[in-house]
Amino acid sequence: MMLPQEFEARMQxxxxxxxxxxxxxxxxxxxxxxxxxxxKGARAAFLQSAPFTLRQVPWEENGFxxxxxxxxxxxxxxxxxxxxxxxxSAMAPAAYLEARPGEKILDLCAAPGGKTTQIAAAxxxxxxxxxxxxxxxxxxxxxxxxxxMGIRNALVTNEAPAKLAExxxxxxxxxxxxxxxxxxxxxxxxxxxxTEWSLDNVRICAERQDEILDHAATMLRPGGRLVYSTxxxxxxxxxGSMARFLRRHPEFVLEEVPLAEGMxxxxxxxxxYGEEKAEDVSTLHLERTIRLWPHQLDGEGHFLAVxxxxxxxxxxxxxxxxxxxxxxxxxxxxxxxxxxKKPQNKQGGNAADYSQYLDFQKENLTIDLLEGECGxxxxxxxxxxxxxxxxxxxxxxxxxxxxxxxxxxxxxxFEPSHALALALTPEEVKHTWSLKGQDAETMAYLNxxxxxxxxxxxxxxxxxxxxxxxxxxxxxxxxxxLKNHYPKGLRKP
Numbered sequence: 001m002m003l004p005q006e007f008e009a010r011m012q013x014x015x016x017x018x019x020x021x022x023x024x025x026x027x028x029x030x031x032x033x034x035x036x037x038x039x040k041g042a043r044a045a046f047l048q049s050a051p052f053t054l055r056q057v058p059w060e061e062n063g064f065x066x067x068x069x070x071x072x073x074x075x076x077x078x079x080x081x082x083x084x085x086x087x088x089s090a091m092a093p094a095a096y097l098e099a100r101p102g103e104k105i106l107d108l109c110a111a112p113g114g115k116t117t118q119i120a121a122a123x124x125x126x127x128x129x130x131x132x133x134x135x136x137x138x139x140x141x142x143x144x145x146x147x148x149m150g151i152r153n154a155l156v157t158n159e160a161p162a163k164l165a166e167x168x169x170x171x172x173x174x175x176x177x178x179x180x181x182x183x184x185x186x187x188x189x190x191x192x193x194x195t196e197w198s199l200d201n202v203r204i205c206a207e208r209q210d211e212i213l214d215h216a217a218t219m220l221r222p223g224g225r226l227v228y229s230t231x232x233x234x235x236x237x238x239x240g241s242m243a244r245f246l247r248r249h250p251e252f253v254l255e256e257v258p259l260a261e262g263m264x265x266x267x268x269x270x271x272x273y274g275e276e277k278a279e280d281v282s283t284l285h286l287e288r289t290i291r292l293w294p295h296q297l298d299g300e301g302h303f304l305a306v307x308x309x310x311x312x313x314x315x316x317x318x319x320x321x322x323x324x325x326x327x328x329x330x331x332x333x334x335x336x337x338x339x340x341k342k343p344q345n346k347q348g349g350n351a352a353d354y355s356q357y358l359d360f361q362k363e364n365l366t367i368d369l370l371e372g373e374c375g376x377x378x379x380x381x382x383x384x385x386x387x388x389x390x391x392x393x394x395x396x397x398x399x400x401x402x403x404x405x406x407x408x409x410x411x412x413x414f415e416p417s418h419a420l421a422l423a424l425t426p427e428e429v430k431h432t433w434s435l436k437g438q439d440a441e442t443m444a445y446l447n448x449x450x451x452x453x454x455x456x457x458x459x460x461x462x463x464x465x466x467x468x469x470x471x472x473x474x475x476x477x478x479x480x481x482l483k484n485h486y487p488k489g490l491r492k493p
Contacts, residue, residue, distance in 0.1 A: 001026050003187065004197050011233065014270065018295065025294040026188050033088040034072050035114075036062040037149055038121050040082050040470055041425075049468065051075070051437070058297075059260035060091040062121065065298065076435075076442050079490070080470040081149040081422050086114040087189065089292040089299030093178055093229035094118035096257060096290075096306050101126040102373075103173040104319070104390070108161055108216055111138035113145030115178055120151040126373050128388045129154045130172070132164060143400040150423040150471070153373075153388040156401035165215035168392070171319030174225045175216050179209045179241075185231035185294070185301035206236045213245045217252065221319055222311025226252070229304040235270035238303040239286050243271035245307075246284045254288040255306040262297025263290050266305070323393035326402075328376020328386075329354055356414040357384055357406060364416075364462045367428045375403070382408050416462065418487050421474050426466050433463040433475055433482060442467055448491040451475065451482040 003026070012019045035057075036046050043062060047054065052070040057063030065088065072078055073085055094115040099105050099122040110116045110131035120129055131146065131154055133139040139158040146154050157164070182202045183193040213228065220226055228245075230237050246252060259265070266289030272278040292302040354377055361369065370376065375387030386404040394402060405419040426432045433451070435442040445451060445465060463475045463482065474485040 001188065001191070001194070003194065006199055007184065007197060010274075014233075014235070014273070021295040022293065029068065030188055030300065031065055031088050031298045032068065032085070033057055033063055033065045033091070034083040034085050035060060035091060035118060035121075036064070036083050037081055037117070038062060039125060039150055040080070046082065057088050057091060058262065060095045060118075062118075063088060063091045076438060076446060076467045076472065077470060079148070079446060080467055080472045082470050084114060084117050084145070084149060086118075087300055089185070089294075089297070089302040090114055090231065091118065092260070092263075092290070092292060092302055093176060093227050093304045094122075096304060097122075097174050097176050097225065097227045099123055099174055104128045104171065105130070106164075106168075106172045106175045106216075106219060107131040108164070108175060108177050108212065109133065109179055110156075111135065111142040113142045113149075115176060116142065116154070117145060117149045117151065119176065120146070120149065120154060123153065125152045127153060128390060128392075130157065130164075130392075131155070132157045132159055132161070134158070134160050139400055146401060147405070147419045148422060150419075152386065152404040152423050154401060155388070155391065155399065155403065158398040158400055161212050161215040163396075165218050167322045167397070168219045169320040169322075170219070170221045171321055171392075172219050172224065173221060174227075175220050176227050176229070177209075177212055177216050178229045179205075179212055179237075181205050181209070181230040181232040181237050182234055183231055184233045188294075189300055202232075202234045202236055205232075206234075206241060209237060209241050210244055210248075213241070214248065217245075217249050217309070220309050221313050221317065222309055223313060224309050225255075226307040226309065227304060228307065229302060231300070231302055233301060233303070235267075235273035238291075239266050239268065239270045239289060240272065242266075242286055242289055242305050243279075243281050243284055247279075251310045252307045253310070254285045255308050256285070256288050257290075257306050259290060263292055264296060265289070266291055266303070318390070321392040323395040326375065326378065326387060326391040326393050328374075328378045328391070330370055330376045354379075354384075354409075356409055356412070360407075360414045360416065360462075364430055365424070365428060366430060369404075369406075377406075378402060379409065382410065384409055384414075416474055418473055418485075418490075421464055421471055424464060424471050426464060426469060426471065429464040431459060431461065431463045431477075433465045433477075434469075435465060435467045435472070437468060443492070445472070445475075445484060445486060446490075446492045448484050448486055448488065450484050453477060453480040453482060 053067040054064040111133035116131040187194040268286040289305040375391040407416040475482040
C-alpha cells in the first residue's frame with residue numbers, strides 16, 4: 001500500500017535496519033481477533049463449543065485470533081454479546097490497567113467501546129465504570145456496545161475531559177486514557193487514516209493528549225494507576241507525551257511491568273525526536289513504556305505506558321465528586337402507598353410507580369436485582385434504570401446510560417428492555433426459549449419474525465430468548481405465538 005512520504009522517511013530514520021521488516025508488514029494480511037465476554041459464560045465452555053478456528057492472543061487471556069473464513073461478526077453469538085471483535089494489539093492497554101472487582105474506573109476516551117467492555121469484564125459487574133466519549137455519534141456507539149455486552153455497572157457520558165475534571169477530584173482508582181491520535185497504526189486497517197495523516201496533525205494530536213492527560217491526573221486518587229495508550233508510532237505522541245507529562249506531574253512515575261511475547265521497550269532517545277531542544281530524560285525511565293510493532297507481533301501496532309500516582313488513601317476513601325452521589329429507590333421504598341399518600345422519591349414520581357417493575361421481577365426472574373452491589377432504582381422519565389453502587393450525581397452531566405436499563409414504565413405495565421435481556425443469564429429467569437446456532441428459527445427471530453410454540457401448555461408471558469444458552473432478547477408468549485421483542489433497529493434483513 002502507498003504510505004505518506006514524510007511518514008516513511010521518519011519511520012526509516014527511527015527503525016534503521018528494522019525498517020524493511022516494518023514496511024513489509026503492510027503487505028501482509030491483517031490479523032483479526034475477538035475477545036470472549038466472561039460475564040456471558042465460562043471461557044472454557046466457549047472454547048469447547050465455538051465454531052471458529054482460534055489462537056490465543058499473548059497479552060489478553062480472553063483474546064483469540066480467528067481465521068479470515070470464520071466471520072464471527074455474522075454469527076448470532078455476536079448479537080448476544082458473547083464476544084467483542086477487536087484489533088489484537090488494542091487489547092493490551094486495558095489488560096495492563098488490571099482493573100479489579102469493586103473499583104471505580106474511568107475510561108476517558110472510550111468509543112467505540114472495545115477497551116471499556118474489556119475493563120467491564122475484569123470488574124465482573126462490581127464497582128463503577130465511567131466510560132466517556134466527547135463526540136456524540138461515537139458516544140451512542142459506545143453505549144450500544146455497553147448494552148450488547150450485558151454490562152450492569154457502567155455510566156456512559158458524553159463530555160469533554162475538562163468537564164469531568166471539574167466534577168471528580170482524586171476519585172478514580174484507575175484511569176485509562178486511550179488518547180485520540182494520528183492513527184498511524186491504523187493505516188492498514190483504515191486507508192482513510194492514511195490519507196488524512198500529516199506532520200501538522202501529529203503535533204495537534206500531541207497538544208490534545210497533553211491536555212487530556214492533565215485532566216486525568218487530577219481525577220486519579222493517590223496510589224492509583226493510569227494507563228496511557230495510542231495506536232500511532234509517532235514519538236511526539238508516545239515517548240514525547242510521557243516525557244512532557246512527567247515533567248508537569250512529578251507525582252507520577254512509570255511502572256516497570258512485564259512484557260508479553262513480541263512487545264518491545266520504548267526508546268527514551270525519541271522523547272524529543274525532531275525537536276531542536278532536548279533534555280536529559282534518563283531519570284524518567286521512558287524505557288519502561290511499551291511498543292507493539294506490527295513486524296514483531298501479530299497486530300497493527302500500539303504504544304502504552306503504565307503510570308503510578310504517588311501517595312496512599314485511608315481505608316474507606318471515596319474521593320470527591322462535586323455533587324455527591326445519586327440516590328436510588330430500594331424495595332422498602334418502592335411499595336404501594338397507603339390510601340391518600342403519594343410518597344415522592346428524589347427523581348420525582350411516586351414510589352408506587354416501581355411496583356410494576358417489582359411485579360415483573362417476581363413473576364419472571366429468579367433473582368432480586370436490588371440485592372447485592374447496586375444503588376437502587378432510578379426513574380429517568382419513563383425509563384427505569386438500576387444504578388451501580390455509589391453512583392455519582394448525574395447533575396450537569398450529559399448521560400447516555402446510567403447503569404442497567406431495566407425497561408419502560410408504561411401505563412399500568414412494565415416492559416423490559418433489550419439491555420436487561422442481554423444482562424441476564426438463563427439461570428436468572430423463569431422462562432427461556434431456546435434457539436440453536438444459525439438455525440432458521442434463530443435467523444427468523446433476529447429478523448423480527450414471530451415464533452410458533454408447539455406446546456399448548458407452556459406458560460404465557462415473558463420469555464428470555466437464548467441461542468446456545470446465551471441470552472439474545474425477549475419474546476412474549478400469547479396462545480401458541482411468541483411475539484418478537486427484538487429491537488427493530490437491530491433486526492437483520
